[in-house]
Amino acid sequence: MSSLRAKIQDVFNEPACEQNRGKDAKARKEGCSKPLTPGAAAGGCAFDGAKIVLQPITDVAHLIHAPLACEGNSWDNRGAASSGPTLWRTSFTTDLTELDVVMGQGERKLFKAIREIKEAYRPPAIFVYPTCVTALIGDDIEAVCKRAAEKFGLPVVPVNAPGFVGSKNLGNKLAGEALLEHVIGTVEPDDAGPYDINILGEFNLSGEFWLVKPLLDRLGIRVRACIPGDARYFDIACAHRARAAMMVCSTALINLARKMEQRWDIPFFEGSFYGVTDTSEALRQISQLLVKKGADPEILGRTEALIEEEEAIAWKKLAAYRPRLEGKRVLLNTGGVKSWSVVHALMEIGIEIVGTSVKKSTVEDKERVKQMLKNDNHMFEQMTPRELYAMLSEHKADIMLSGGRTQFIALKAKTPWLDINQERQHPYAGYDGMVELVRQIDLAIHNPIWCQVREPAPWDCQPAVREELPRTKSEAATLHAVQEFAGTTADDFGEC
Structure with a gap:
């Protein structure tokens, strides 16, 4: 102990x-x-x-x-x-x-x-x-x-x-x-190279790291170990021979990144694979760190060529969604790295952020959010379910992005909701992941079910009674008995 x-x-x-x-x-x-x-x-x-x-x-x-x-x-x-x-x-x-x-x-x-x-x-x-x-x-x-x-x-x-x-x-x-x-450092690899990197704090949720790894493969960059997403024991045991590292979630494994830098001289930076711009910047920083550690500088040119090609494809796909989503308001109830990385990704296509949670974010994360939103009025440490419901029911947001625990608040407020946390069913990382995220937001907001659920329920409406003579004496007697029992007449009923 x-x-x-x-x-x-x-x-x-x-x-x-x-x-x-x-x-x-x-x-x-x-x-x-x-x-x-x-x-x-x-x-x-x-x-x-x-x-x-x-x-x-x-x-x-x-x-x-x-x-x-x-x-x-x-x-x-x-x-x-x-x-x-x-x-x-x-x-x-x-x-x-x-x-x-x-x-x-x-x-x-x-x-x-x-x-x-x-x-x-x-x-x-x-x-x-x-x-x-x-x-x-x-x-x-x-x-x-x-x-x-x-x-x-x-x-x-x-x-x-x-x-x-x-x-x-x-x-x-x-x-x-x-x-x-x-574990780390217990096995010596026989194939260490100048383009080996580690990815720390990436969990491969819904397989989204598989959208990023092909980009690194095209640059000739090998992921020595992705910790922990889709990892193998011997890959982690050999992780000390990587030349550089990228930290995806600093709140989880910052101590691991720092100590690996101290023990084995593996420099690291914190980045994000959410959004077009952040994905490009992450690829640039990886290449720059590798060059500082002795890799051929020609990788910088190849990285820029790859970024230019992939960004052009991504922006062309996103252009179809911009007219439908530009100006839409999003409430982001999550934390950690997503408090700023997803914010930046959504702002790139013209979506307005009306609030973002920073309950699990570092000081650096919060500072990034302030710079993106130009102020801290849209940041909140903790928002109670009552406050979330009030904000959504007053139509201050067109959609809420959060985890599964708060989905029913949005559904009760008759507001579209999309899972952005670990239980999500779709990968959102990389260029293709950004397109998928925007597509899912578009599907959620424009789902016709929301127009239907916001209409008054049938039992909240009393249908108008047409003023016409009953066809038979029995019908007239029945209607008269019902009206006497209810203490009303046909004139008391109105339109919904």
């Missing part, structure tokens, strides 16, 4: 974080996130954050040393995609019971589970995650993992991020620490 405490303090003292450098020593020890309330799992715990970062490593067996519910609540919590191995889709847990806890059988059960996985699946590595229960009872997973690695002849990596130590973001960083300590 003392080693875990030291890791947490090291993560809190992150020198690459602009906001962290401005704090005094006491405030720095408290970290970035609000303390968790026991029993309140909304937003995720540290274990959940570590699992998010590491589970997309697709050929690894991810073993949860905990009661069954811990694995059930964390499995498949993101829409990451794999181009090959499917082992990461198999759920492994020691399924610790009350009897195991009372009798002290946790470590023995963990060792047995590692052996069973090794014999049945033969993965290149096994990642072991403790949770609150196993950490509190004192199971020494590091010792068990070390003994199992010696016994079975494969890497067994302890990911020491039990849920009670902090927030999901802290778990992201502790996962990066586990990779640094036990």
